Amino acid sequence: MDPRRLKPASVAAQALGWVDDKTRAIAPPIHTSTTFIRDPDNQYRSGRIYARDQSPAFDQAEAVLTALEGGRASLLFSSGMAAATAVFQALAPGDHVLAPRVMYWSLRNWLTGFAAHWGLEVELLDMSAPDEVRRAIRPGTTRLVWIETPANPLWTITDIALVSEIAHAAGAAVVVDSTVATPVLTQPLALGADIVMHAATKYLNGHSDVVAGTLTTRDESPLWLRIRAIRAQLGGIPGPFEAWLLTRGMRTLYPRVQVACASAHAIAGHFAQHPQVAEVLYPGLPSFHGHPVAARQMRGGFGGMLSIRVRGARGASGQDTAVATAANVALWKRATSLGGVESLIEHRASVEGAGSPVPDDLLRLSVGIEDTADLIADLEQALERARGTPSSDGELGVGNASNR
Ligand SMILES: Cc1ncc(COP(=O)(O)O)c(C=O)c1O
Numbered sequence: 412m413d414p415r416r417l418k419p420a421s422v423a424a425q426a427l428g429w430v431d432d433k434t435r436a437i438a439p440p441i442h443t444s445t446t447f448i449r450d451p452d453n454q455y456r457s458g459r460i461y462a463r464d465q466s467p468a469f470d471q472a473e474a475v476l477t478a479l480e481g482g483r484a485s486l487l488f489s490s491g492m493a494a495a496t497a498v499f500q501a502l503a504p505g506d507h508v509l510a511p512r513v514m515y516w517s518l519r520n521w522l523t524g525f526a527a528h529w530g531l532e533v534e535l536l537d538m539s540a541p542d543e544v545r546r547a548i549r550p551g552t553t554r555l556v557w558i559e560t561p562a563n564p565l566w567t568i569t570d571i572a573l574v575s576e577i578a579h580a581a582g583a584a585v586v587v588d589s590t591v592a593t594p595v596l597t598q599p600l601a602l603g604a605d606i607v608m609h610a611a612t613k614y615l616n617g618h619s620d621v622v623a624g625t626l627t628t629r630d631e632s633p634l635w636l637r638i639r640a641i642r643a644q645l646g647g648i649p650g651p652f653e654a655w656l657l658t659r660g661m662r663t664l665y666p667r668v669q670v671a672c673a674s675a676h677a678i679a680g681h682f683a684q685h686p687q688v689a690e691v692l693y694p695g696l697p698s699f700h701g702h703p704v705a706a707r708q709m710r711g712g713f714g715g716m717l718s719i720r721v722r723g724a725r726g727a728s729g730q731d732t733a734v735a736t737a738a739n740v741a742l743w744k745r746a747t748s749l750g751g752v753e754s755l756i757e758h759r760a761s762v763e764g765a766g767s768p769v770p771d772d773l774l775r776l777s778v779g780i781e782d783t784a785d786l787i788a789d790l791e792q793a794l795e796r797a798r799g800t801p802s803s804d805g806e807l808g809v810g811n812a813s814n815r
Pocket of ligand 1: 490491492493515518559563588590591609610611612613622623624748749
């Protein structure tokens with residue numbers, strides 16, 4: 412059946428319905444070969460010479476993602492950072508780049524450190540404020556506008572269509588880190604972006620057992636061809652098994668994201684009323700500043716990520732009470748990362764350190780696919796313990812000693 416006539420959830424569930432020609436296997440083989448036979452007439456009719464950029468191990472994951480994003484082509488990378496930095500490496504020294512002040516911290520650090528040292532002029536601004544973008548963009552000099560929406564870890568929402576319009580009018584390309592939205596909830600290319608990026612380590616794979624990144628392009632632009640050449644020459648690629656796991660992970664992308672979204676929304680609503688929570692940051696809450704744009708550009712949910720700001724208890728600071736809350740969860744796992752089937756909690760300022768725009772009382776929550784009531788109960792008891800009063804329910808019978 413023509414995948415263009417199917418709903419994306421069907422495309423993902425069957426990984427485009429590919430069947431191995433030789434064996435008729437539904438689960439694809441894992442291609443490990445690094446090199447391919449040259450034809451007797453000295454040609455390479457298979458189209459493959461060497462696996463640094465031509466491994467068949469990437470084909471299915473790249474094709475599935477291209478279909479889900481409605482793009483022209485995709486590339487797998489060895490990590491989200493490898494994918495993102497390939498985009499910036501494709502620019503030239505002196506190029507002006509706009510990026511959000513609130514974004515995935517490791518990429519922000521690389522941009523303001525390494526990339527700036529390398530000659531890119533990186534300007535950070537509030538990407539959710541189109542007037543700031545209009546003021547900062549320099550026609551003919553700004554080459555790239557980087558968007559992350561919702562953006563880590565305040566879940567700031569950027570209007571992709573509007574910023575793309577502003578960027579294109581100035582001759583700049585737009586790249587969207589859509590890791591948190593996933594193709595289930597947002598289609599950046601249809602909204603006007605040129606390239607969409609994912610830390611496939613997160614929702615695309617979904618099981619906290621693969622590090623990978625992806626880029627998908629709307630067309631074969633000169634920028635895309637340079638990015639493709641960079642991957643081919645530098646080889647920032649995943650291994651065959653990681654690519655295979657990623658294909659498998661994407662088969663359950665839709666139900667995983669749908670369950671996580673519904674649960675995150677319920678958790679956000681619940682803790683928005685909680686006396687120990689000063690603020691809940693979640694794009695699905697009508698009170699959230701980016702909600703109207705999120706409601707327009709996200710479909711079917713507002714994501715599985717939210718943050719809560721914890722009130723200080725009994726003379727302790729909000730920061731200390733937040734850290735104590737994270738120390739007292741049982742079902743939630745106290746770990747970094749996001750987008751896996753297991754729910755994670757993290758005191759984000761401890762990770763980001765000095766210079767971070769993240770409030771020190773903020774806990775970032777990645778909601779997995781466990782039962783929503785169990786997640787709420789666990790966070791309730793952790794808040795209660797952090798306040799110094801053990802909950803009357805006692806401990807949940809889950810978790811392990813290391814994250815108490
Ligand atoms: C939004 C976002 N972008 C990019 C990355 C980088 O991905 P990776 O860890 O696979 O390099 C992350 C990782 O946390 C992320 O959350």
